[in-house]
Amino acid sequence: MRKSKIVVLGAGYGGLMVVTRLQKLVGVNEAEIVLVNKNDYHYETTWLHEASAGTLHHDRVRYDVSNVIDRNKVEFIEATVEDINTEDKKVVLNTGEVEYDYLVFALGGESETFGIKGLKDHAFTITNVNNARQIREHIEYQFATYNTEEEKKDERLTIVVGGAGFTGIEFLGELTNRVPELCRDYDVDFQKVRIICVEAAPMVLPGFDEELVKYAVAKLEKKGVEFRIGTAIKEATPEGIMVAKGEDEPEEIKAGTVVWAAGVRGSHVIEKAGIENMRARVKVQPDLRAPGHDNIFVIGDSSLIINEEINRPYPPTAQIAMQQGEVVARNLSALVHGKEELETFTPDIKGTVCSLGEDDAIGVVYGKKLMGTKASFMKKVIDNRALFMIGGVSTVLKKGKFKFF
Amino acid sequence: MRKSKIVVLGAGYGGLMVVTRLQKLVGVNEAEIVLVNKNDYHYETTWLHEASAGTLHHDRVRYDVSNVIDRNKVEFIEATVEDINTEDKKVVLNTGEVEYDYLVFALGGESETFGIKGLKDHAFTITNVNNARQIREHIEYQFATYNTEEEKKDERLTIVVGGAGFTGIEFLGELTNRVPELCRDYDVDFQKVRIICVEAAPMVLPGFDEELVKYAVAKLEKKGVEFRIGTAIKEATPEGIMVAKGEDEPEEIKAGTVVWAAGVRGSHVIEKAGIENMRARVKVQPDLRAPGHDNIFVIGDSSLIINEEINRPYPPTAQIAMQQGEVVARNLSALVHGKEELETFTPDIKGTVCSLGEDDAIGVVYGKKLMGTKASFMKKVIDNRALFMIGGVSTVLKKGKFKFF
Secondary structure, eight states: OOOEEEEEEOOSHHHHHHHHHHHHHSOTTTEEEEEEESSSEEEOGGGHHHHHHTSSOGGGGEEEGGGTSOTTTEEEEEOOEEEEETTTTEEEETTEEEEOSEEEEOOOOEEOOTTOBTHHHHOEEOOSHHHHHHHHHHHHHHHHHHTTOSSOOGGGGEEEEEOOSHHHHHHHHHHHHHHHHHHHHTTOOGGGOEEEEEESSSSSSTTSOHHHHHHHHHHHHHTTEEEEETEEEEEEETTEEEEEETTSOOEEEEOSEEEEOSOEEOOHHHHHTTOOOBTTBEEOOTTSBOTTOTTEEEOGGGEEOEETTTTEEOOOOHHHHHHHHHHHHHHHHHHHTTOOOOOOOOOOOOEEEEEOSTTOEEEEETTEEEETHHHHHHHHHHHHHHHHHHHHHHHHHHHOOOOOO | OOOEEEEEEOOSHHHHHHHHHHHHHSOTTTEEEEEEESSSEEEOGGGHHHHHHTSSOGGGGEEEGGGTSOTTTEEEEEOOEEEEETTTTEEEETTEEEEOSEEEEOOOOEEOOTTOBTHHHHOEEOOSHHHHHHHHHHHHHHHHHHTTOSSOOGGGGEEEEEOOSHHHHHHHHHHHHHHHHHHHHTTOOGGGOEEEEEESSSSSSTTSOHHHHHHHHHHHHHTTEEEEETEEEEEEETTEEEEEETTSOOEEEEOSEEEEOSOEEOOHHHHHTTOOOBTTBEEOOTTSEETTEEEEEEOGGGEEOEETTTTEEOOOOHHHHHHHHHHHHHHHHHHHTTOOOOOOOOOOOOEEEEEOSTTOEEEEETTEEEETHHHHHHHHHHHHHHHHHHHHHHHHHHHOOOOOO
16 A cells, blocks of 8 residues: 655644654654745744844744654655645645645745735735844844934834734834834934834724733833824835825825734635635634545644634634644544544634733733733743744753743 | 133044043143034944944944043034134034134045945945944845845845955955855855955055965955956946946946945045145145144044155054144144144054954064964954053953954
């Protein structure tokens, strides 16, 4: 009997969890495991706001894939996935093709700009290591340039963050810590700097506890953030953005830096491959397989799971992606071992903590509301847990966050 | 009798030397001393190539003026000098006017672009702390951006240095040390990076010993520098530069970064004030006063002193500026004390060392040729000596270079 070939696309939280679990569950003679990833490293997507603000070096948010996979059992291909031919069971890479018997789609999400004009060209997004360090350097270059110009352009020192969701708020938390450092380093008056958060929805952090949101907004405002809530970005230009509240006349905000942190959608490869989707996300079956594709599992940001309690999709998180990865590893092992009964996935939400910078946060953990240093402590515990779950003790020791107070 | 008012313009090597010496030579009741400087800090002009390459933080190349002046004796004005009214004995600042009885002009030099088209707009110059850190950040931003673009633009990684004189060569030395770090930090293939030195003159480091120059060129070439000697920059554009050898057809070099390190002229304020000059430099009298202006001393990069041995001007250096500063301090003290006989200035050239990076250099010190670590050691001794001469022991301890090997 021919060995099954399992191909995992993406070395994010979900994909790496599948591979690190699977390599323990199946023998070399039972299945061939292939991992495909664009880079030879994994990065902590949930830490990118720190690398983007410059409060954590980007090498701290990534580690080599080779550190956590068993090279005797897993073949690693560094390549970009361009398409999937589900008929012929082939993945099209920029470097060639790979056949599969079972496929795990874990390529992660992409930025969603909702068709807002100019956003793709004139705004940064916090989506990967490359973009994150570019944002950091772009902001630093604006500060470095400010004093070299005869006629000072104060708008160089204006940073607009589009979106007051999780990523937006966490980025603002880091940014407000970083800006005073930049001011000192480049002899810039702190009063000249503006950090503006523009959010189309009528509230900050929708879905979060109201008291916690109030705390977060007050803290960020105290550190200099101006919130423009219920205000939509109508257009991004080389000079900044155009915003409008409701039907009001659009108003220009000149800004040297615009970071779009508002929307996430699934991977464009899902659409290209013709797999049934909503905004490139696949509403997966209870066993995490794509409808109509018995040999394709979809997990992470490109999967869609409905929270039955409120009849709305769960927001895509690292927590869910890792839990999905564990289930998919077991389901693949079952299939390889000839079992037909697959496990059903149910998210187990332990809590959500939103960081407000190095030493502050808000969150709900096991149903308990937390804010300030306690929440910040829990955030670091969660961050270290993700490292541990995939990379084990040695990765936590190398990349973990131990400055708790 | 009214106290004499001595106004010193510029807190560079020359100006600060005048003030720190003068505050010991004259009493509070004998003269009023005013120091005018654009920034509240002094910077080591001869270290700017390190801050520009990013091998030394810009805070390491500067210190507060207030650390070295005696505030009981010296009034410090942070302002930009716009003009001098020699008739009315007034200095026009951006913030007002200051009258003087004696003036010391020590504003330093400016970049000379020889009318090359586009150079002012599209090339950086290593002239002050603001520009230096902007160059560092600009280069880093090019590296940070490289991997974010679908279509890689290799020219982002091309750095052109215009000029193979002292500044150009020292900058190249630092750059070749910095580039491998940048490659590691931004996942860039070193082979993609180009560092090109374009020099219109037929040789590198004119005036330097031939054997030493050969050593320097070989070392820099080994570290990846391409030399284009006898090749003139015809134009700088947003995309790079146009160069030509002799009467050849101009050729384009696409480059993300162009640094012009070739020409120095005197201060434009000299020209504006109508003081007799050649390229904004004043051919001073033996006692360092400007011809026709018995109460104006000119020192540093805006002064011109002829080396009688070869009948050519001494190149402006920190060494000469500091020696001039000492003489001017004594001459001012003489004038304040009613003496008419002033001291004559004769440069005492102890040596010249050109750095090739952290641990390499070439030079001639007290007539002895040096290269490699010995020369590099001497370079650091010279750098520390400048700190000591103006700032004393405490400044050397704070800002000195002690990593000798």
